[in-house]
Amino acid sequence: MNDTTSAPVGPAVGPAGAADGPRYDFRDAEPKWQAAWSERACFAVADVPTDGKPKYYVLEMFPYPSGKIHMGHVRNYTLGDVVARYKRARGFAVLHPMGWDAFGLPAENAARERGIHPAKWTHENIDAMRAELKRMGLSLDWAREFATCDPEYYQHQQKLFLDFMKAGLVERKESWVNWDPVDGTVLANEQVIDGKGWRSGAPVEKKQLSQWFFSITKYAPELLSALDTMDRWPERVRLMQSNWIGRSEGARLRFERAPWKPDNASFPIDLDEPDAGYDKIEVYTTRPDTLFGMSFLAIAPEHPLAAAVGARDPKAAAFIAECRSMGTSEAAIETAEKHGHDTGLRVKHPFIEGATYPVWIANFVLMEYGTGAIFGCPAHDQRDLDFARKYKLAVPPVVLPPGADPATFAIGKEAYVGPGTAYNSEFLNGLDVDAAKRAAIDALAARRMGEGVTNWRLRDWGVSRQRYWGCPIPVIHCDSCGVVPVPDDQLPVRLPDDVTFDRPGNPLDHHPTWKHVDCPRCGKPARRETDTCDTFVDSSWYFARYCCASATDRPLVRAAVDHWMPVDQYIGGIEHAILHLLYSRFFTRGMKDTGHIAVEEPFAGLFTQGMVNHESYRTAAGPNGMWLYPEEVEKQPDGTARHRVTGEPVIVGRVEAMSKSRRNTIDPGDIINRYGADTARWFILSDNPPERDMEWTEAGVAGAFRFTQRVFRLAEGVGPAAPKPDTVGSHGRTLRRVTHKTIAAVTGALEDFAFNVAVARLYELANAITDAERAAAEPGLDWARREAVEVLARLSAPMMPHLAEEVMALLHPDATTLVADFPWPEAEPDLLIADSVTIAVQIMGKLRGTVAVPPDSAADAVIAAAEAEPNVANALAGKRIVRRIHVPNRIVNFVIAG
RNA sequence: GCGAGAGUGGCGGAACGGUAGACGCAGUCGACUCAAAAUCGACCGCCGCGAGGCGUGGGGGUUCGAAUCCCCCCUUUCGCACCA
Secondary structure, eight states: OOOGGGOSSOOOOOSTTOSSSOSOOHHHHHHHHHHHHHHTTTTOOOSSOOSOOOEEEEEEOOOOOOSSOOHHHHHHHHHHHHHHHHHHHTTOEEEOOOOBOOOSHHHHHHHHHHOOOHHHHHHHHHHHHHHHHHHTTOOOOGGGOOBTTSHHHHHHHHHHHHHHHHTTOEEEEEEEEEEETTTTEEEOGGGEETTEETTTOOBOEEEEEEEEEEOGGGGHHHHHHGGGGOTTSOHHHHHHHHHHHOEEEEEEEEEEBOOOOOSSTTOOOOOOOTTSSOSEEEEEESOGGGGGGOOEEEEOTTSHHHHHHHHHOHHHHHHHHHHHHSOHHHHHHSOSOOOEEEEEEEEEOSSSTTOEEEEEEETTOOTTSTTSEEEEOGGGOHHHHHHHHHTTOOOOOOEEOTTOOTTTOOOOSSOOOSOOEEOSSGGGTTOBHHHHHHHHHHHHHHTTSEEEEEEEOOOOEEOEEOOSSSOBOOEEEETTTEEEEOOGGGOOOOOOSOOOOSSSSOHHHHOSSTTEEEOTTTOSEEEEOOOEEOHHHHTTSHHHHGGGTTOOSSSOOHHHHHHHOSBSEEEEEGGGTTHHHHHHHHHHHHHHHTTSOSOSOSBSSEEEEOOEEEEEEESSSSTTOOEEOGGGEEEOTTSOEEETTTOOEEEEEEEEEOOTTTTOOOOHHHHHHHHOHHHHHHHHHHSSOTTSOEEOOHHHHHHHHHHHHHHHHHHHTSOOOOOOOSOOOHHHHHHHHHHHHHHHHHHHHHHTTOHHHHHHHHHHHHHHHHHHHHSOOOTTHHHHHHHHHHHHHHHHTTTSHHHHHHHHHHHOTTOOSOGGGSOOOOOOGGGGSOSOEEEEEEETTEEEEEEEEOTTOOHHHHHHHHHHSHHHHHHHTTOOEEEEEEETTTEEEEEEOO
16 A cells, blocks of 8 residues: 655664664564464453453544544554553453444545545545544454445444433424535534635525424433533543533523603504513513612614514515625624614513613613523623623613712723622612622512523534435424434435435435435325434444444443443544534433433543644745745754755744644554554654654654663573573662552553653663663572563563564563463562662752661651751851751751751 | 643653652763774763752741742743633
């Protein structure tokens, strides 16, 4: 596939045993050990194991089959593989599967642009990427592989959809969508850029469509409260989800409309017909305590009352149209300006007899949140204040800040939103904000005008997509029976193969026959639903399917899923912090409530990795500069860079995310060809903590490569196996201490996801082995070196699995057990105790010297030794010691007077 | 605007409140070599000849002792963003 001859640089790796150069040839070793693992099915586990081992489920977010793996994949799968191999060595039965998130728009784009069928494009990409992943030497159970575009997968998703429907978790409702009139499809918010479709460039329209929704809001309370128990998730992600779900406590109250009084003849409207249904306007507020500070009521332009007003008042209609033309994204850009239109209608205050307030249509009120209507309290809400100042509305203050004088306190340009005491508020006067809220809600309830409510920001999940390459939504529309679920025995609803992409819109809709079916209920001609599922649905249950990937008769086999789930360690990018992870949490609850599984939280542990970045290069500053690939650039000793071929000067840009447009990508396949998988894995782990963004550098990879060679050389340098000697000399003992401390340190680092620290400890062990190589011969030293090299290999195995096998095979030519099947090394406790510890000696917290004492020495002895240390004694001369602090095995600190 | 992180040598980064800079990268010098690569050895925070002093974004504080804990500020990254 990839050819090494095109690589411009790289180490000269000759065949093993060549006269010069490194002896360890990864090109020979890596495929050999991959084949060995595969032949022995080292990483296969049963759906329902009977070996009694504790289970551990490691999962990395599955890839979209774009065609090639990228460095982000390499990092993701390396991190997961380290965990999987480590846990396996620790005695766990490890489930570590892989598959493909294979539906989605790029396949359709390829079909449109290049005439390749989406299925063909997708499967070719999967084949290419599978081959690349296999070259990484991952400890995967490939028998569980699937792609979400396989009917064998999506048929079960259709079954789940129908079960969710039965359980009331699926709804069909009208909703406003972003509609691209050129592509003839709904766009997600992220696909609308500056009010235009991201592909067509056409202005996006707001359109009301009937769409399928998952009722994720039904689970809002538990999706929020469970976050508190998810202590193995990053705090950041939990917070983001919490904000996204957006619980708020407040009140819902109904304002009665005041009778219509035509004090201004220019308002030609009359909504006082008894059956109009506009006699009350419901609002949501988190500040019922500020009700006496009301000065207006405002409704969203999409509010039904606004439409009713617009039908009678052309000026109002024009204002509403103006608001609608400002798309959602544009509104976000122009956040400052608030606009409104006075309807002429008025509402009564719930508590103040005879007081009425104007009803405005305002662009800053959102129909999607709360009730689409607010009461305006300008003194204590910044938005309301901006609006009131612009339209010269009253600003009565009703919350007095602590210490402020009620006679002089006034609102300027800033609303007062802090704590305080209610005033100008009749029965609320004197109460603090919280007490006033409760009192106001009680009063509203007593009058049957309102009640306390909990409001959520989370909206239901719209899953309809007018696209071909997705899971068909398994329902049929019948003119007589309405929406009819496809019966189980007619599943799967397969995508037709013979589709065309020569015109905009949904190919399923254009297909000559596919959508025409008979109603399963009454038998009359009916239509298939042509919407397909959002691809986030596919990824909302794949983790459970892996547990029983070959089951054909049902989506999930309970015994298997209940055994393996939840995922013990999930690893992926932070970009999925909200959508994928929240949808999966919802879906898992849905699967539980429809009887498919027992767990309700899918991912017990979550780790979010950083990105892989790289320098970018271009030929000149400004718009004329051409981006260059890293392999086109040659670094100069003076730090500048030039073009490898033309010699042109090159501008070295920022270190930023790898992207095709900036050409600062590094192809993992190329790296594996030149350096091997172990080198790539080692470098990616060693560079920095895995949760942070890392920089991919040529020098770093080369350094990692040198280390692989060095480890092999250390192994070649040790003698044949021998029984443990009775006595070990001092160099040997020193080495053995390092060896066993390294076992403890690397174990701890791996448990903590501090893989860069684990790498550092292994470098230290290698350095200690090198020191021992140079030491004079003594009894037991050879044995200790051999032990150290074995430990080095075995501790490195989760990171560099091929090299570890090669080293152990070298040391044990007749061995039949693979390192992949070895248990994790155990440190000998005796060797973790040093025979001497270095105590820092401080005077007034400043280091003045060190003393070496036996571990756990008595305080008196340590202090005496510290005072005797020449440098310390010198500094203490003539001073009065007022206090002597001794921290066992660590420090002595003298506090002196004067 | 709101919320949450992060600021440590030339770089990536280590460091239970206890010897700041482990380990790696880059660099300097040396050995080997006709030479280069590879390998090996030494050095490698700043000031100072030295003794020593100064150093973890800035300023305060707690403590015998602070990169670490607390308060204020600065910079920066990310998330949400007219959410009533």
